[in-house]
Amino acid sequence: MTSSSRQEAPLGTSTPHAASGTGSSAIEADPVEPLTAEQLAAEWDEERPPHAGPLANVAAGVVTALLGVAGVAMSLSMGIGTPERPEAGMWPLIISLVMAVLSVALLLFGRKTLDAEAFSSSSLQVAAGVGTLIGFVLVIGLTGFEIPTLLLTFFWLRFLGKETWRMSILLSAIVTAAFYLTFVVALSVPIPHLF
Template sequence: MADTESEARQEEDVEGPRSGGRVQAVVAGAVPLALGAVAAWLSFGLNVGSLTDPGPGLWPLIVAGLLVASGAGIIVVAAKAGKSDGTEAFTRGTFPMLAAAGGLAVYASLFEVVGFEIPTVLLLFAWLRFLGRESWLSSAVIAVVATAVAYALFILGLGVPLPHIIVF
């Protein structure tokens, strides 16, 4: 019985994540809103077309619209929320996520220049080793095998015209 009471007190003592506040919540909505607005503007350069005759910019425009709507929704909820808005404060755990996003941006920039294989292996290795804390060997093996599987599936199997340097 004493153990149950002790466990209940420990659960009450555990605090939830720190609140990030209203400003951080508004910023969290402004970022996707701004990205969506830029993406929508760029999609018009791809010839949107119409619903019956879609152009290459239609789907990016739809996704950008969803991003803008989501960002605006976050801002509206943040503006109406009280002090406990549900937004978590930035902590040390935020930085690995920023590193992952930065790695993805580098990957996207190298993809067209270097090809599919090298950036994919490097990104997967970095994510597995440094974010997932896998061993050096398992990170290397999984990155190479996953890249080979993606190559076989998309380039050889489906014939997707990805830029690549290895030709079979």
């Protein structure tokens, strides 16, 4: 009996022919090559929402400038004190001035920039976040901070962040307890609270 031209594979191993079940050799998959910086930038540009345009940039600058000016007026009405003895309006005044200055810069130089995104359905999430934050500030003096903090955190996690119900409830309770322990118990900050 003559020996066959095909050599036997040792026990415990297989040949490509045996693995594929066909006479052709196994095809190796090509590894995925990483994208270059230019390819990645082009891919991001395709997925990005449309640009806002110069009119939207001007409108944003005007609105934020008006908010900054209103903040300055309210800060001055609260009293700012001195750097050695600041009063309640000191930090709001600084923040409002920075907002107003940056808004003027946006009005002067922002018309040509393309970084801003056009308003879309996702902009409603920002509006909902700001609206609930304003509501939080309005009711915190009436009810204490615990219940509004719990509800605000739950709303942001569940409806804006799309977390699960269980995670939203758990994290809301943890955040509220952490705020209470930090500001009321440890630091004795004079904020309205129930307990």
